Amino acid sequence: MNLASLPLILALAVAGGPGGDEHLLAGAGAFRDGRFDVALVEFRVAEKLGAPEAREYAAASLVKLGRPEEAFEAFASSPPGEDGLLDWYRALACYDARLYVCARRLLSDLGRAGPKAAAEAAKLHAEIARVLAPEPAAASIDWYLARCEKHGAERRPALATAYCREAAALGSRRPDRHGVARASAELAHLDAPDASGARR
Amino acid sequence: MITTLVAALALASADPCAPLEPTARADPGASSAYRAVAEAEAAAGSRDTATLAYRNAAALDPADASSRAALERYCSSTGPERDPFQEGLAKMDAGDLRGATAAFRAARARSDEPSVALLEGICLYELGEDREAEPLLRMAERSPENADLARLYLGLLVLRRGAASEAAALFDAASASAAVAPVASDLARLARSEGPWAFTFTASSGYDSNVNLAPPGAPPARESDGLYAFGAMGLVRPWGSEGPYLRGQGLLNQQFRLGTFNVAGGDLAGGWQLRGDSWSALGEYDFAYRTFGGSPFVTSHRLLASASGVVAGDVTIGASYLARFESYADGFSPFSGTVQAVEARVSFPAGSRARLALAYGVARDGARLSILSYLEHGPRAELRVVTAGGLRLGVDVAATFRGYDVYDPALSAKRSDTYLDAAALVEWDLSRGWTGQVALRGRRALSDVPGFEYAKLVPMVGLAYTFSP
Numbered sequence: 001m002n003l004a005s006l007p008l009i010l011a012l013a014v015a016g017g018p019g020g021d022e023h024l025l026a027g028a029g030a031f032r033d034g035r036f037d038v039a040l041v042e043f044r045v046a047e048k049l050g051a052p053e054a055r056e057y058a059a060a061s062l063v064k065l066g067r068p069e070e071a072f073e074a075f076a077s078s079p080p081g082e083d084g085l086l087d088w089y090r091a092l093a094c095y096d097a098r099l100y101v102c103a104r105r106l107l108s109d110l111g112r113a114g115p116k117a118a119a120e121a122a123k124l125h126a127e128i129a130r131v132l133a134p135e136p137a138a139a140s141i142d143w144y145l146a147r148c149e150k151h152g153a154e155r156r157p158a159l160a161t162a163y164c165r166e167a168a169a170l171g172s173r174r175p176d177r178h179g180v181a182r183a184s185a186e187l188a189h190l191d192a193p194d195a196s197g198a199r200r
Numbered sequence: 201m202i203t204t205l206v207a208a209l210a211l212a213s214a215d216p217c218a219p220l221e222p223t224a225r226a227d228p229g230a231s232s233a234y235r236a237v238a239e240a241e242a243a244a245g246s247r248d249t250a251t252l253a254y255r256n257a258a259a260l261d262p263a264d265a266s267s268r269a270a271l272e273r274y275c276s277s278t279g280p281e282r283d284p285f286q287e288g289l290a291k292m293d294a295g296d297l298r299g300a301t302a303a304f305r306a307a308r309a310r311s312d313e314p315s316v317a318l319l320e321g322i323c324l325y326e327l328g329e330d331r332e333a334e335p336l337l338r339m340a341e342r343s344p345e346n347a348d349l350a351r352l353y354l355g356l357l358v359l360r361r362g363a364a365s366e367a368a369a370l371f372d373a374a375s376a377s378a379a380v381a382p383v384a385s386d387l388a389r390l391a392r393s394e395g396p397w398a399f400t401f402t403a404s405s406g407y408d409s410n411v412n413l414a415p416p417g418a419p420p421a422r423e424s425d426g427l428y429a430f431g432a433m434g435l436v437r438p439w440g441s442e443g444p445y446l447r448g449q450g451l452l453n454q455q456f457r458l459g460t461f462n463v464a465g466g467d468l469a470g471g472w473q474l475r476g477d478s479w480s481a482l483g484e485y486d487f488a489y490r491t492f493g494g495s496p497f498v499t500s501h502r503l504l505a506s507a508s509g510v511v512a513g514d515v516t517i518g519a520s521y522l523a524r525f526e527s528y529a530d531g532f533s534p535f536s537g538t539v540q541a542v543e544a545r546v547s548f549p550a551g552s553r554a555r556l557a558l559a560y561g562v563a564r565d566g567a568r569l570s571i572l573s574y575l576e577h578g579p580r581a582e583l584r585v586v587t588a589g590g591l592r593l594g595v596d597v598a599a600t601f602r603g604y605d606v607y608d609p610a611l612s613a614k615r616s617d618t619y620l621d622a623a624a625l626v627e628w629d630l631s632r633g634w635t636g637q638v639a640l641r642g643r644r645a646l647s648d649v650p651g652f653e654y655a656k657l658v659p660m661v662g663l664a665y666t667f668s669p
Contacts, residue, residue: 023230034332035309036302041237041253048233066291066299070244096298123328126478133512 020051027057036064060089068096069151069159076158084110088121095124098144099162101169104128136170141179144170148186161190216251217275220268223259231261238267247274248284248306283307285316297323314343318350330357348374352384355391362440364394365669372632385629386586392668394441402431404637404662411461413645413654426456429660442475463497465490471504479509496529508545515548534569543580550583557582571610576602578619594625611649618646630663637662 027042043058059074071093080087087110094103107125110118144167152160168183238253251274257267288303304320307313321336334357340350355370371388375381392398405428414422430452437445449467471484486502501524508518524539540563547557562577580598587593600619607614623641630636641658 023233034305037249037252037306037309041234041241041249041256044237044240044253045230045233045256048236049230064298065246065249065302066296067244067246068298120328130478130510130512 020046020049020054023049024051024054024057027054027061031057031061031064036061040065056083056086059093060086063089063092063096066096068093072097072099072162073156073158080106080109091121091124094162095128097159097162099166100128100131101166102162104132136173138174138178141167141171141174145179145182145186148183152186152190157190161187164190216248216255216271220255220258220271226262227260228263231257231264231267234260235264235267238270242270250274284310288316288319292319292323297327301327314340314346318346318353321350322353325353325357330360333357348376348380348384352380352387355384355387359387359391359394364391364396364440367391368395368668386592388632389629389635392666395669396438396440397434397436398666398668399434400432400664400666402429402637402662402664404429404431404639404660406639406658406660408455408656408658410654410656411455411458413656415651415653416655418650423458425458425461427453428456429453429662437473442473444470444472446470460493462494463490463492464494465497476509479507481505481507497532498526498528498535500524500526515546518545518547519543520545535567535572537565537567537573539563539565547582553587554583554585557584570606571604571608571615573605574602574615575605576600592625592627594623594627596623597621611651613649615652616648617652620644620646633666633668635664635666637664 023042023046027039027046030036030038030042040058040061043054043061046054047058055074056078059071062068062071062074071089075086075090075093080090087106091103091106091110094100094106104125107121107128110121144163148160148163148167150160151157151163164183164186167179168187171177171179171183234253234257238250238257241253242250251271254267254271254274258264258271261267284303284306288300288307291297291300291303301320301323304316304323307316308320317336318340321333321340324330324333324336334354337350337354337357340346341354343350351370351374355367355374358370359367368388368391371384371391374384375388405426407424407426409424410422411425412420412423414420416422431450433447433449435445435447437443447467447469449469451463451465453463455461465488467486467488469484469486471482473482474480482505484502484504486500486504488498488500488502490497490499492498502522503524504520504522506518506520508516510516519542521542522540526536526539528535541561542563543559543561545557545559547555550556559580559582560578561580562575564575565573567573578598578600580596583593583595585593598619598621600621602617602619604615621641621643623639625637625639627635627637637660639660639662641660642656644655645653647653
């Protein structure tokens with residue numbers, strides 16, 4: 001899927017901060033042409049030159065570049081619900097980072113991304129439903145907890161929070177609530193918004 | 201500002217390690233922003249984007265020695281070189297298709313090789329991003345060494361959007377390569393079967409070891425005979441594999457000697473198929489007429505409903521129900537009545553080339569004469585294998601346990617039968633449209649009334665031809 005909201009970006013560019021507008025445009029053009037590495041650099045520069053909205057477009061580029069955790073962090077600074085297409089990329093970032101509960105929540109709220117994105121979202125939703133259908137394995141929950149602790153130690157609170165939330169959500173679906181207490185204890189040390197904009 | 205934008209776009213489209221040419225007007229402010237981005241990308245371990253950003257920083261500010269040095273370091277042949285193509289392959293192997301796509305795109309930025317476009321196109325196809333995949337696969341198709349695999353994936357892509365005829369043509373073209381021919385020819389056959397219409401004609405011949413279903417070691421004597429059979433089937437479905445369809449079918453089974461056992465007949469059916477990403481369903485009405493020994497035998501009206509869906513991974517479950525209202529001709533009229541049957545089924549992969557289905561069915565025949573009414577049930581298993589050489593093998597086994605409703609005074613028994621069935625089929629494509637078949641069917645019938653026990657084997661060889669768009 002291409003970033004089809006080029007007119008929106010153009011509008012933002014016109015309203016963008018001094019110096020950031022042309023890089024926002026350059027990034028949009030590169031994104032449209034499938035040069036996501038160039039798009040990322042241009043959106044990052046635009047952000048540095050006073051166009052804060054470029055951060056979410058950089059996040060979309062990171063999704064395309066296969067860097068979902070960084071994309072998740074970039075999305076975490078703003079709440080979802082403003083732009084359906086960006087919310088689709090936000091959900092993809094969660095999905096690619098194996099944050100399936102997060103992706104499912106975002107997809108459920110996705111309503112304004114157009115028919116193509118809605119169809120893609122329905123497909124992804126079905127895929128997530130398949131992944132989440134069986135009872136979560138303890139080893140799987142431990143993996144999320146390990147990611148939470150690792151990112152917490154790296155001072156990446158948004159990611160750490162997301163992984164702990166995922167662990168808690170998955171653990172609560174098991175009769176033994178494996179990992180829920182540990183995830184809750186970790187979350188008590190973290191207080192950061194996640195990519196879906198939720199706070200602890 | 202516009203100068204900077206033009207410069208940025210020009211720089212972006214170039215090889216980041218090509219000789220650096222400073223822009224006409226320096227822009228230290230923008231250069232500084234590029235450098236900050238480059239450093240952040242370098243810290244994140246992203247060599248490609250760091251190189252791009254350092255290059256822009258150095259081009260926009262000739263005095264920026266640190267960006268120039270960093271660029272030289274990244275582009276130096278002595279530095280730790282990363283091969284995005286190899287990285288893409290590794291990510292593709294690991295199932296990280298989105299990461300592989302980005303890596304292949306980076307590799308194409310260095311050298312726009314058709315083989316890399318092919319791999320990127322395959323990744324995008326697997327991700328369902330068909331619009332992005334198609335131009336890359338078309339690019340790969342222009343290269344002789346990649347053409348066959350590119351056509352195979354283009355065929356899959358156009359099949360996904362419902363263009364079955366175009367897909368079949370692409371699969372046929374891909375069959376030119378020995379490496380992909382077995383898969384491509386199978387897909388071509390499947391694509392044709394998905395088209396808006398198809399007519400299939402079959403001719404076969406074989407041998408029936410027990411035409412009159414005679415019991416072993418008791419009268420009447422077992423009679424065996426050779427047989428030949430012709431069949432024709434026409435299917436029209438204007439919207440392809442989803443939506444309404446109409447099917448007509450005719451059959452003629454002739455014994456060489458025992459003409460009183462000849463069977464002929466026809467079916468006319470209409471129905472509607474529904475399909476989702478992971479489920480399908482159909483409803484169908486079928487009218488059937490049969491003659492036996494050249495005389496009218498039975499007419500029936502059948503209603504069928506079935507549904508199936510993927511539940512986990514590649515496991516599919518399904519269920520079907522049918523009701524058949526049978527009206528037998530004079531002499532057989534006590535058999536008239538209603539047959540109802542339900543079946544539940546699960547199927548799953550059994551190795552890379554095989555699929556196994558297990559089913560359990562229950563059927564009730566409510567015949568006009570109560571001594572002919574029965575309830576039967578039993579399991580069934582189907583194994584389907586596609587060999588590397590393109591042979592399609594099928595093996596079916598089933599057991600059916602039938603209990604009749606009431607005591608039959610003429611037999612002095614309340615009849616209870618068990619049927620053990622087995623069948624094997626080998627099928628292969630001879631050329632476009634032509635299919636060869638060898639089949640073997642066998643049945644062992646057991647009963648508490650010895651006269652109803654029998655065994656039979658029917659080997660057949662056949663040839664089929666399918667017309668389709």
